[in-house]
Amino acid sequence: MKYQQRKKALVLLADGTIFYGKSIGIEGTATGEICFNTGMTGYQEIFTDPSYYGQIMVTANAHIGNYGVNDREVESDGIKISGLVVRNFSFEHSRVDSDGNLKDWFEKHNLVAISDVDTRALVSYIRDNGAMNAIISTEVDNIDALKVQLAEVPSMEGLELASKVSTKEPYFVGDENAExxxxxxxxxxxxxxxxxxxxxxxxxxVYPYNASFEDLHAWNPDGYFISNGPGDPEPLHEAQEVAKEIIKRDLPLFGICLGHQVIALANGISTYKMHNGHRGINHPVKNLLTGKGEITSQNHGFAINREDTESHPDVEITHVHLNDQTVAGIRMKNKNCFSVQYHPEASPGPHDAEYLFDQFIENVKNAKAVVS
Structure with missing residues (x-):
């Protein structure tokens, strides 16, 4: 698509700030909380990560679409971001094992995306002023109507979104004869x-977001896991109750990201909405138990309260984010439970933290040995 043929588009922030750009060819309007990801690769995995549901993504990397898409590089059943803002959009791609180009993929999922935006300025603005609701649109001549529409978008704070992305029915993954x-x-x-x-x-x-502990326990599992996800952890009362029951019975439990926050809430530790969150694949974390540093993949706009955690008699901080000293991991001192605020599975990102899966399986193995 030639540059001069492309329709004008804009980004309107909740505070009235406007950034202009061009449509990549999919006309329309999208709303959500605007945030940015600093990763230099892995855009397809980011777009399909359920944790980004309800968010307009700004990519700090200047070139998006240059390696196309691959059907195997998805993290869910489809695109989960509500809209996309980039600097340079590549309509042509070059990759040996690509299954197609990014624009066709966006059209398939009806995703509104705009390019030619000064994303360096936009990222700096969000960094300084915080993540906020925004609207992106090709209807550049109707800004007053866009402002009205934007005013009706709910705040991410207090918003329950797990129900929007969770499975509707239980399903199985892996070998049924596994250990x-x-x-x-x-x-x-x-x-x-x-x-x-x-x-x-x-x-x-894998169980739906509103499954009870009794639902999970009836299968007689050896261990329990609470996943990542979008939105505010505070409204997830059912998931918190599940965590409380698992912890009370001292069963092996591991939580990642939103699951980490749910475990904290189950222990009476409060959470809060961050200024602009952590989203990228090069976030430095220190493991306080080993003294080692990890480069991690992160994606969250909420965090657990450090003061609450430090004053909790049964919870120990195991990892801290070195940029801002926020809590990046916890474990319970007297229970078989731990969690982290980042993504050890990466995709995209480094593999420094994959040992956490080994640690969880070891916990499960030891608990199973005691029972048997």
């Missing part, structure tokens, strides 16, 4: 988490 059975509560789970568990000898049954 361990893991019950996973899906509040926005990524496929690569399931792959990492399965390749470590786990047979996983």
């Amino acid at each position: 361990f059975k893991i019950a996973a509560l899906d509040i926005g789970i990524k496929k690569n988490i399931l792959r990492n568990l399965a390749k470590r000898g786990a047979y996983i049954k």
Whole structure:
């Protein structure tokens, strides 16, 4: 598509700030909380990550679409972001094992995306002023109507979104003859988490977001997992009750991202909405137990309260984010439970933290040995 043939488009932020650009060819309007990801690769995995549901993504990398798409590189059943803002959009792609170009993929999923935006300025603005609701549109001549529409978009704070992305019915992943059975509560789970568990000898049954502890326990699993996902963890009362029951019975439990926040809430530790969150694949974390540093993949707009965590008699901080000292991991001192605020499965990102899956399986193995 030639540059001069493309329709004008804009980004309108909740505070009235406007950035202009061009449509990539899919006309329309999209709303959501605007945030940015600093990763230099892995755009397809980001777009399909359920944790991004309800968000307009701004990519800090200047070139998007240059390697096309691959049908195997998805983290869910489809695109989960509500809209996309980029600097340079590549209509042509070059990759040996690509299954197509990004524009066709967006058209298939009806995703509104705009390019030729000064994303460097936009990212800087969000970084300084915080993540906020926004609207992207090709209706550039009707800004007043867009402002009215934007005003009706709910705040991410207090918003329950797990129900929008969770499975409707339980399903299985892995080899049914595997050594361990893991019950996973899906509040926005990524496929690569399931792959990492399965390749470590786990047979996983994935349950809907509103499943009860009794639902999970009836399968007689060896361990429990609470997944990542979108939105505010505070409204997820059912998931918190599941975590409380697992912890009370001292069963092996592992949580990632939103699951980490749910476990914290189950222990009476509060959560809060961050200024602009952590989203990227090069976030530095220190493991306080080993003293080692990890480069991690992160994607969250909420975090757990550090003061609450430090004052909790039964919870220990195991990992901290080195950029802002936020809590990046916890474990319970007297229970078989731990969690992290980042993504050890990466996809995209480094593999520094994959050992956490090994740690969870080891916990499950030890608990199973005691029972038997």
